[in-house]
Amino acid sequence: MTRFSITSLLAVLALQTPIALAESDVVDDWCGYLGNRLRSVSTKSCQARNFVAATERTQQGNALVMSDFEATKGNPGQAKRILxxxxxxxxxxTSISVVFRWLDWLKQSDAAVYKWRVIPVANPDGLKAKPSTRVNANGIDLNRNFQTPDWDKDAEAYWINRTKRDPRRYPGKSAGSEVETRWLQAQIEEFKPDLIISVHAPYNLLDYDGPVPQPMRFGRLSLNRLGVYPGSMGNYAGVYKQIPVITIELPNATSMPSQRDQLAMWQDMLKWMKHNIKNLAN
Ligand SMILES: [Zn+2]
Structure with missing residues (x-):
């Protein structure tokens, strides 16, 4: 092969590689990482799901991944949407592992009447940091970076006065400064959920923001309203956009609730959804 043709071949390969990586390889790698990192996630069953990587990448080059699950029971064309x-x-x-566990339960009849969009890892840079961090790679708490109407007036003052400049709760220099936050906001705009369920740990409680009657208890978790923070998802979606937001705070960030407790939480949540989500105006 001449020098010219080798150079051409390399040029063609260089052009093609990123295109190939943008497809299933990215999701396979993502599943591989999660399978290694989280005891309750299986790489194989993750890869068998229909996960899709967004074109955006985080500051560390990590993928933002989601999957849609169509309703298969009831009236799929009219199905309410759960994010x-x-x-x-x-x-x-555990907030990641629990969302993966739910994927195994979406076919149950109470859950299959909804259309689900599932985003198990909204902050991949924080997860992959060693050790993992609450904030993203830019040191920003994504759950204080949403573009809420009170952000410009209150976010920095809240951080300084109420958190005493806690670096784990830094809201950033401007609302929506982070690619992860903007991507989550775009998911809400595009999917138009009737309910958002956001999973956290380790405060061992249930929180709620939004227009329908609040849930009182899911399994061992009881309602304990934490209040509304400038830039939080509960504030952005629940207060500003009037989409109900359930925040589940698991009791431990690294050790999963028992299978029995997970199931009780799930069943109570589905019961609450059955009575409250159908009543929402579209
Ligand atoms: Zn949290």
């Missing part, structure tokens, strides 16, 4: 999100805080490992 489930884990791992906005990268060091809350």
């Amino acid at each position: 489930a999100i884990g791992g906005i805080h990268g060091d809350e490992l």
Whole structure:
């Protein structure tokens, strides 16, 4: 082969490689990482799901991944839409694992009447940091970076006065400064959920923001309203956009609740959804 043709071949390969990586390889790698990192996630069953990587990448080059699950029971054309999100805080490992566990239960008849969009890892840079961090790679708490109407007036003052400049709760220099936050907001705009479920740890409670009657208890978790923070998802979606937001705070960030407790939480949540989500105006 002449020098010219080798150079041409390399040029063609260089052009093609990123295109190939943008497809299933990215999701396979993502599943491989999660399977290694989280005891309750299986790489194989993750790869068998229909996960899709967004074109955006995080500051560390990590993929933002989601999957849609169509309703298969009831009236699929009219199905209410549920957006489930884990791992906005990268060091809350159980919040990711629990969302994966739910994927195994979506076919149950109470759950299959909804259309689900599932985002198990909203802050992959925080998860992959060593050790994992609450904030993203830019040191920003994504759950204080949403573009809420009170952000410009209150976010920095809240951080300084109420958190005493806690670096784990830094809201950033401007609302929506982070690619992860903007991507989550775009998911809400595009999917138009009737309910958002955001999973966290380790405060061992249930929180709620939004227009329908609040849930009182899911399994061992009881309602304990934490209040509304400038830039939080509960504030952005629940107060500003008037989409109900359930925040589940698991009791431990690294150790999963028992299978029995997980199931009780799930069943109570589905019961609450059955009575409250159908009543929402579209
Ligand atoms: Zn959290």
